[in-house]
Amino acid sequence: MAKARSVxxxxxxxxxxxxxxxxxxxxxxxxxxxxxxxxxxxxxxxRATGWAMNSFIxxxxxxxxxxxxxxxxxxDGETLxxxxxxxxxxxxxxxxxxxxxxxxxxxxxxxxxxxxxTCRASKLWKKxxxxxxxxxxxxxxGMADLYYWAAEPxxxxxxxxxxxxxxxxxxxxxxxxxxxxxxxxxxVIFDKIQYEGRGVTAKFKESDLExxxxxxxxxxxxxxxxxxxxxxxxxxxxxxxxxxxxxxxTINEKADNEAEALRTAAAKxxxxxxxxxxxxITTLGNPDIVATCNIEITDMGRISGKYFVxxxxxxxxxxxxxxxxxxxxxxxxxx
Numbered sequence: 001m002a003k004a005r006s007v008x009x010x011x012x013x014x015x016x017x018x019x020x021x022x023x024x025x026x027x028x029x030x031x032x033x034x035x036x037x038x039x040x041x042x043x044x045x046x047r048a049t050g051w052a053m054n055s056f057i058x059x060x061x062x063x064x065x066x067x068x069x070x071x072x073x074x075x076d077g078e079t080l081x082x083x084x085x086x087x088x089x090x091x092x093x094x095x096x097x098x099x100x101x102x103x104x105x106x107x108x109x110x111x112x113x114x115x116x117x118t119c120r121a122s123k124l125w126k127k128x129x130x131x132x133x134x135x136x137x138x139x140x141x142g143m144a145d146l147y148y149w150a151a152e153p154x155x156x157x158x159x160x161x162x163x164x165x166x167x168x169x170x171x172x173x174x175x176x177x178x179x180x181x182x183x184x185x186x187x188v189i190f191d192k193i194q195y196e197g198r199g200v201t202a203k204f205k206e207s208d209l210e211x212x213x214x215x216x217x218x219x220x221x222x223x224x225x226x227x228x229x230x231x232x233x234x235x236x237x238x239x240x241x242x243x244x245x246x247x248x249x250t251i252n253e254k255a256d257n258e259a260e261a262l263r264t265a266a267a268k269x270x271x272x273x274x275x276x277x278x279x280x281i282t283t284l285g286n287p288d289i290v291a292t293c294n295i296e297i298t299d300m301g302r303i304s305g306k307y308f309v310x311x312x313x314x315x316x317x318x319x320x321x322x323x324x325x326x327x328x329x330x331x332x333x334x335x
Contacts, residue, residue: 003072007285007322011042012065018056020044026317029066029084033291033310034179034192035170038109040066040087043317045102062089063184064107068314070287082287084314085109086184109184110166111141117166126157130176133158134187137165143185150178150191153263156256175253177267181292190292192270196308196331201293202286206300210323211282214303221276222249224335225265229255242266243335266335277330279307285314285324295326306331 009027011020020042028041042064064087070080087107095102110116116137125133129152138146153176160168166182173180173189181188206212224243227250231238240258241248242265251268255261279297289295291312297304307328316322 003076005073006071007316008069008071009316010067010069012063013058014063015065020058027066027068027314028316029068029314031084031291031312031314032181033308034181035174037182038085038087040064040084040107042066042105042107043102044105045100058089058092058103058105060089060092063087064089064105068287068316070285073285073287080287088184110182111143111184115165116141117164120162120164121160121168122162123160124157125155125159127154128158129154130172130178130189133172134169134189137169138187140165143183143187145186147186147188148190149194150189153259155260174271175264175267177263177270192308193334195292196294198294200296200306201288201290201309203296203298204281204283205298209281209283212303213280214278216277217275221247221273222269223247225249225251225269227251227253227255227261227265229257229261232257240265243269270334273332273334274310274329276332277305278328279303279330280325280327282323282325285322289324289326294331295328 009021009024010017011024013020023044024042025045026043030039032038066084066087068082068084070082072078073080086109088110089105089107091104091106093104130150131146131148131152134146134148137143155176158172163171169187170180177191178189179192181190222243223246224241226239226241226248228237228239230236238258240261242262249265249269249272251265253264255264289309289312291309293309294306295309296306307330309326309328311327313325313327314322315325
């Protein structure tokens, strides 16, 4: 008889095992592709010893390192490791009563220095690339790595105007058609069209899915965009069009040259069109499916196709087992 699938976990606090793994009753983890930090929630129960109020007290701004283990998942004796990542502990709640003591701790995948998301700053850069600015932030916050998979066009000038470094870097990447994923110890910047062109990590048919929701909408999607820039020699404003009629988005942002105008307009249309066809599925956990991978739906008529994964949520508890929800959009032809 085949062994029953199970998921276990290891939770380290500042790199050490301090009892969180044994005291954890359930875990919720969300892996996002871009623009939003990954998040984790640990629900802990003090069964007998009162560790949460005596022997060990978790503190904010410390490191959580969480790994899931998928046991006997595809065949007996096989264990698949899924490293959720490193998180900065940023929220702690204690409660008590007749049911005993409980503790809920939450973490986000941002640098330990919270100024990345809280302190506002102003600065002007000239003739700079996104990669150069990202490298500056990487060093500022003591991150270990910067992974950059995209072209490196030179931006004439860009201003950070009373924004946090996190907000500014995300807006900058978005305006250039790039996507930003923030880890506690690294920044990842990529051109989504390159990721969309890769193969698929997994294929699903309807019998593989516990639940699914598919949506197709025309509202808020576009066939083109108009944007203006000032010609440096002619000293006049020029409006350019990317794409075509009939659904044209007018962009109020100004660009410094034609190349930047075209790049900004295309990036905005592509971003808006990601919501044209979307899908959410709940299915058996698969540690190979992560935000930024591609999946394929088959044998489902109009719903069939290739989808880019924007978000993966894992829910794990001793009472209800493990479930995984995957959200994404159908890959389309970008401008």
